[in-house]
Amino acid sequence: MIEVENLCKSFTLHNQGGAVIPVMAGATLRVAPGECVGLVGASGAGKSTLMRMIWGNYLAGSGRIMVGDLDVARAQPREIIALRRSTLGYVSQFLRVVPRVPTLDVVAEPLRALGVDADQARDRAAGLLARLNIPERLWPLSPTTFSGGEQQRVNIARGFAHDYPALLLDEPTASLDAANRETVLRLIEEARGRGAAILGIFHDEAARERVCNRLVDVTAFTPAKAA
Secondary structure, three states: OEEEEEEEEEEEEHHHOOEEEEEEEEEEEEEOOOOEEEEEOOOOOOHHHHHHHHHOOOOOOEEEEEEOOEEOOOOOHHHHHHHHHHOEEEEOOOOOOOOOOOHHHHHHHHHHOOOOOHHHHHHHHHHHHHHOOOOHHHOOOOHHHOOHHHHHHHHHHHHOOOOOOEEEEEOOOOOOOHHHHHHHHHHHHHHHHOOOEEEEEOOOHHHHHHHOOEEEEHHHHOHHHHO
16 A cells, blocks of 8 residues: 655755755565554654655655555555545644644644535544543634644544544654553544554554554664665
8 A cells, every 4th residue: 555665865055055865765665455554763863754755744755655546655645645645644743734723623634625414524533532532611712722742633533534544653652641652543443443544653652552563674774774
């Protein structure tokens, strides 16, 4: 479902005389349906860079990034938008939403974008918010006013609202208490059980051991080791 082949990336520092910093070379991995793969490696090794290239936020220097039938490395913006709507979900560490939109609608929005009936979408959103212990009195409010932990849980609910065939998870259990951490791990297990291909960064070692089928060390893709 997710296939990365010979992926390379460098950054050009235009404010430092155009210096080119190679950050990744020869990255190759595959995530099959029903599999959760964890990215590991030291800070700065390229875990987040790889995830952002798969998501389409960073342009690849060369190589292929197949998500389903689409090569994200060569896709047009409209194709990436369509992929994100129906096929590829992403739970980042930070919630980015339009201010003043109620939390219930923030979580329901991915389903509404697919044409799901408003009541059905909100029912799904309500179920996820309840599972993640967001009090019902907060659902009519904008999550931009919430604490960091509450915003993280809203972000997780939004990411799991639609049954995406592929999911990118960036530290989904970071800073969560034991009860909410357990809920998130169960959501990941349920997604894997229905056949989602999941690629994630898990600094929580116990969580990684529980939900990941295998690990990929991105240090192997640094230019010095790829040469």
